[in-house]
Amino acid sequence: MTLLRPEPAEVQHPEVRNATAPVFSVPAGDGEDRTTVFERAIGGLKWVIVPVGLVLTWHLAVETGAVPSTLVANPVDSVVRLFELTADGTIAEHVLASLRRILLGFTLGSIVGIVIGAIIGTSRAGARVLEPTALTLIPVPAVAWIPLLVVLFGIGEMSKVVLVSIGSATTLILATAAGVRGASRDLVEVANLYEKSRFTLFRTVLLPSAVPGIIASARVAMALSWTLLVAAEVIASANGLGWFIWDSRNFARPASMIAGMMVIGALGKLTDTALARLGAHLTRWNRSYGS
Amino acid sequence: MAPELRSNATVPALAIRIHSKQVVVDRKPFGVLGAIDLDVQHREIVAVVGTSGAGKTSLLRAVAGLDMAYDGEIRSFDSVITGPARERGLVFQEHRLMPWMTVANNVAYSLPSSDSRATMRDKVRGALELVGLDGFENAWPNQLSGGMSQRASLARALATAPEILLLDEPLGALDSLLRSQMQAELERLVLDQRLTAMLVTHDVDEAIVLADRVIVMAGPPGRVVAQIPVELARPRRPVDPGVQSLRSEILEHLHGQPVGARQSVAIGSDRTTVNLAAPSGAENDE
Numbered sequence: 282m283t284l285l286r287p288e289p290a291e292v293q294h295p296e297v298r299n300a301t302a303p304v305f306s307v308p309a310g311d312g313e314d315r316t317t318v319f320e321r322a323i324g325g326l327k328w329v330i331v332p333v334g335l336v337l338t339w340h341l342a343v344e345t346g347a348v349p350s351t352l353v354a355n356p357v358d359s360v361v362r363l364f365e366l367t368a369d370g371t372i373a374e375h376v377l378a379s380l381r382r383i384l385l386g387f388t389l390g391s392i393v394g395i396v397i398g399a400i401i402g403t404s405r406a407g408a409r410v411l412e413p414t415a416l417t418l419i420p421v422p423a424v425a426w427i428p429l430l431v432v433l434f435g436i437g438e439m440s441k442v443v444l445v446s447i448g449s450a451t452t453l454i455l456a457t458a459a460g461v462r463g464a465s466r467d468l469v470e471v472a473n474l475y476e477k478s479r480f481t482l483f484r485t486v487l488l489p490s491a492v493p494g495i496i497a498s499a500r501v502a503m504a505l506s507w508t509l510l511v512a513a514e515v516i517a518s519a520n521g522l523g524w525f526i527w528d529s530r531n532f533a534r535p536a537s538m539i540a541g542m543m544v545i546g547a548l549g550k551l552t553d554t555a556l557a558r559l560g561a562h563l564t565r566w567n568r569s570y571g572s
Numbered sequence: 573m574a575p576e577l578r579s580n581a582t583v584p585a586l587a588i589r590i591h592s593k594q595v596v597v598d599r600k601p602f603g604v605l606g607a608i609d610l611d612v613q614h615r616e617i618v619a620v621v622g623t624s625g626a627g628k629t630s631l632l633r634a635v636a637g638l639d640m641a642y643d644g645e646i647r648s649f650d651s652v653i654t655g656p657a658r659e660r661g662l663v664f665q666e667h668r669l670m671p672w673m674t675v676a677n678n679v680a681y682s683l684p685s686s687d688s689r690a691t692m693r694d695k696v697r698g699a700l701e702l703v704g705l706d707g708f709e710n711a712w713p714n715q716l717s718g719g720m721s722q723r724a725s726l727a728r729a730l731a732t733a734p735e736i737l738l739l740d741e742p743l744g745a746l747d748s749l750l751r752s753q754m755q756a757e758l759e760r761l762v763l764d765q766r767l768t769a770m771l772v773t774h775d776v777d778e779a780i781v782l783a784d785r786v787i788v789m790a791g792p793p794g795r796v797v798a799q800i801p802v803e804l805a806r807p808r809r810p811v812d813p814g815v816q817s818l819r820s821e822i823l824e825h826l827h828g829q830p831v832g833a834r835q836s837v838a839i840g841s842d843r844t845t846v847n848l849a850a851p852s853g854a855e856n857d858e
Contacts (some may be wrong), residue, residue, distance in 0.1 A: 467664070467666060467668050468670060470668075471664075471668050471670070471681070473638065474636065474638060474656045474662055475656070475658070475681060475682050476656055476657075476658075481685075485673070485681070486670065489670070489672040492672070565712075566671050566672045566673075566712045566713070567671070567672075567714070568712075568715075
């Protein structure tokens with residue numbers, strides 16, 4: 282009789298038992314501990330392996346003379362110089378100049394890009410007027426604007442701010458237009474049912490639909506903004522981080538050059554993180570694969 | 573809203589006089605609705621059943637004022653319907669909540685912007701209490717289950733205190749257990765709020781359990797083939813003998829012929845076989 286009984290409840294199917302395991306971890310076999318002594322020692326610090334390896338390689342390359350130390354500083358000298366430049370306020374001047382340009386240019390460009398994209402996305406007439414021009418200008422590499430902008434505005438603030446704006450705007454136009462056009466007809470109908478104005482429809486349905494795409498593109502636009510700004514400062518400027526690294530190269534100060542690169546990298550990461558945080562907040566309603 | 577009309581029971585809540593509705597499909601005219609002459613009395617609950625393509629949803633959208641492209645006229649309490657209005661609340665088959673708005677803001681979405689913040693808050697709270705969603709004001713739609721989402725959607729339609737509630741298969745996407753539970757809640761709500769209701773459904777049992785009158789449509793082009801009053805005591809259950817005999821009658825009209833013996837047996841034991849009459853039951857008609 283007992284043979285006919287179903288399996289006892291505590292004997293679970295192996296797949297069921299592992300249901301709570303993290304998706305990307307490899308399930309270990311029964312009773313087998315696969316972690317090595319090395320893994321246990323390094324714990325959660327696996328991510329440091331690659332950067333430490335790179336810095337070590339860099340240091341050895343300079344110290345062994347494989348790369349001439351008159352042209353490239355080793356990491357220790359570079360970090361020391363970074364502290365010196367921070368302490369004497371030299372770097373602050375350039376950081377402020379660059380940040381001002383990038384924030385101004387990015388904000389202006391984003392607004393212009395979102396507005397143009399929204400017009401193209403919401404209005405047929407607007408799309409007919411603006412879209413052909415936009416689609417022609419968007420593929421033009423933004424760096425190609427530098428000579429013209431220098432001719433028009435000189436090497437002052439204006440040329441850099443406008444350049445960064447162009448890069449940001451062209452990046453955001455298509456994302457905004459596509460996001461607005463991708464809004465659900467069902468939800469637009471809800472707005473119509475409650476007799477919402479065109480502006481309310483835009484504010485409550487069309488724009489929120491476009492936000493995830495706008496945020497993703499804004500991060501691309503911010504990365505492009507740094508590229509454009511550094512390029513413009515290298516070519517035509519009297520201050521800013523791009524000018525600083527190029528000037529350091531010209532006057533054979535390899536440690537300053539690399540210290541400047543470090544600051545640019547850190548600021549790039551900072552602005553991207555800020556945008557990612559903003560995006561996470563604006564799309565906190567979203568429950569998709571990646572969130 | 574016109575309170576003097578509430579008491580006027582002689583004027584029908586809805587007077588539908590549609591001659592036809594045509595759309596162009598594949599460059600040829602296609603009749604979605606034929607001639608439809610239908611009155612819905614004040615505080616009456618009517619259910620519209622019919623096979624896919626019978627024009628049920630088209631009819632409801634016309635009544636809601638979302639689709640005005642038809643020949644004819646629909647009056648609500650003697651005023652011609654020319655577009656959507658807050659005195660006619662509509663619940664779609666899908667919940668259609670804005671995913672980026674909290675439950676409270678979604679419910680408030682139906683209210684006119686002329687309402688003060690305090691008024692809006694009161695109306696939203698009242699509507700959420702009606703559907704049993706109080707306490708979920710700040711939840712995101714994505715955090716709600718299917719039944720809760722449909723409740724929130726119902727709350728949005730009720731927040732405006734409509735005279736007429738239009739329901740387009742509002743329970744169609746729910747599982748059968750939840751569905752019968754929500755049917756009971758819907759019945760209580762419509763009766764308590766003294767609403768006039770027009771319910772489109774694929775589920776013949778749902779129609780009989782909830783409605784004072786079942787309208788059977790066939791098409792295309794959509795037309796009314798039968799109107800069956802339901803004079804059974806409430807609350808009704810699908811297993812009641814009275815409900816079962818009405819079901820057979822309605823299914824005969826749906827098939828356009830007497831129901832075969834095989835189908836009667838199946839239908840008697842399992843409500844889901846109603847889908848025999850509506851093969852593509854899960855999708856929208858039009």
